[in-house]
Amino acid sequence: MKLLKNAALKALISGALFTVASTPLIASESPITPAQKETAQQLMVTALKSELGFSIVESLTTEIGPRLGGSEAEKRARDWGAKLGKELGFDKVAIEEFTMPFWDRGHLHIALTSPYNQELYGSALGGAAPSDKEINAPIVYFRDIHALTAIKDGSLEGKVAFVDGEPMVKSQTGAGYSPSNQKRRIGWQHAERGGASALVIRSVGSDSHRFPHTGMMSKNGDKWANIPVIAISNPDADHLRRLHNLNKPLAISLHSGSDWKGEVTSGNVVLDIIGSEKPEEIILIGGHLDSWDLGTGAVDDGAGVAITTAAAKLIANLPKRPKRTIRVVMFGAEEVGLLGAFAYAKKHEANLHNHVLATESDFGARNIWRLVSNVNPEATKLVDEIAKIIAPLGIVRGGSDVKGGGPDIIPLDNKGVPTIRLSQEGTDYFDLHHTPDDTLDKINPDELAQNVAAYAATIYLFADTNVDLKAKR
Incomplete structure (x- = not known):
């Protein structure tokens, strides 16, 4: 200025x-x-x-x-x-x-298929695996990362987990980043433990644009994710929350080509x-x-x-x-x-x-x-x-x-x-x-x-x- x-x-x-x-x-x-x-x-x-x-x-x-x-x-x-x-x-x-x-991002297609068809704006997260074929599955909604960590092993077979949460708290020092970032860091470990076909999370960011935030996930020991992990924009996450609150059946299709290249x-x-x-x-x-x-x-x-x-x-x-x-x-x-x-x-x-x-x-x-x-x-x-x-x-x-x-x-x-x-x-x-x-x-x-x-x-x-x-x- x-x-x-x-x-x-x-x-x-x-x-x-x-x-x-x-x-x-x-x-x-x-x-x-x-x-x-x-x-x-x-x-x-x-x-x-x-x-x-x-x-x-x-x-x-x-x-x-x-x-x-x-x-x-x-x-x-x-x-x-x-x-x-x-x-x-x-x-x-x-x-x-x-x-x-x-790790290379490759291609990505992600869309809501129930209760109606709507393209979503998403970004694969660093370290995510590809999908062998198009995934079409119901969404299981989790209000936050804590709800996902409480699931039983194998309880998400044939489903896609969606972790919501709030948009990041804006702060001069960026203090809101670490707590908001937990779903990106460790969410895949619990979704995979539950047997989910993929994990979708609310983008880790403080904006209201349909620009999803990418970023690197954390390893579990020396292992990376074996499932696709996608962040969707805050407005798209808000939309899924509203549909969930209306008790609408949620389903999704996605295909991701992200993978490790040596x-x-x-x-x-x-x-x-x-x-x-x-x-x-x-x-x-x-x-x-x-x-x-x-x-x-x-x-x-x-x-x-x-x-x-x-x-x-x-x-x-x-x-x-x-x-x-x-x-x-x-x-x-x-x-x-x-x-x-x-x-x-x-x-x-x-x-x-x-x-x-x-x-x-x-x-x-x-x-x-x-x-x-x-x-x-x-x-x-x-x-x-x-x-x-x-x-x-x-x-x-x-x-x-x-x-x-x-x-x-x-x-x-x-x-x-x-x-x-x-x-x-x-x-x-x-x-x-x-x-x-x-x-x-x-x-x-x-x-x-x-x-x-x-x-x-x-x-x-x-x-x-x-x-x-x-x-x-």
Whole structure:
């Protein structure tokens, strides 16, 4: 939104932040020097005026399109990422490959056949099995996932289970996702235990469009589903509920071609800006390069790739490199199980002690509103000071013991790598997440620029500080 961007620029340019001369900081009073503070402020001004972030996500979504993990399109995206890194002048560019099982969506037809014929809008869920032939069966209605988990073994033979539930609760933090997502994660295990021919669930999303949300299911041990599992749009789920409440006999026909296609190659794209004094210490930022195949993966997660790459490039443009290495990782195969994240942690296991900070942008492209952290006490004081510098962007200081850093950071966090997170506004994120509606037009360039400004200032200050960032939590 222009007003937000212009207001932030006005505050910065007018000197609201540039208080170095009038209120000089003594080095012992702050972990940030006056020169570092001024550089961070200048980075924010530059980022708010820059169109680099938007041009990167526009290029990715337009030139490459949907990028399902393990697909030929994801391979083209890796090549695109490496080429971009070289064009932007990163000091080191690498593609780190790994192998993975490839699931392909195939075709899908799903329709209501009783009490009348009506096409439904559905999407196969990741890991679902195909139907050997057209399934025509009565529907057994379950009000929520808890009702399905209570069924007796074999009680759904010859039937299709439908799990309803409520549309996701909208939340700034996305807190409604996990409870709503249980039916997608584990529903198939109970439907299969009951002998159902297929499982249909209410789409895991907060929108009211006839755009079903896809997503990956969870394995049961090392096993995936042996039945088709389909998410239908919220309006279609509402329709089935109303018919059920009228005691109408419900039946469905469906045919799904989704299936596993064997082992393929995926990979992570790694871009480095080498530090000037402590090159062995790594500040890792990034996003995931793959996307679901229904849209073009603009908000999930082309935006994250663009934000972090653009922020790193703006830092690289400074007259002097910061002390520590800044590493941008475009993670592969995130949507299908954080496969790139685990591959990165395994490949770099011997050097994780030198990964002194990690964070990921993977929650859309709306404004950042909060900074949280999970670092050592000395670094926590640094975070507090950084929060003051980025506050004019509309960002508040959040908790200092918040684990995470982003989905792809989980394997690093589990190994003790310190993390921060710049939390984005997520109230409408799950209107678009994993749907055909995840397209470039949903990104506001000014809001994206605010993200780049926050990342550029924050990551520069971490990379250039004398504070010991190594884990001692």
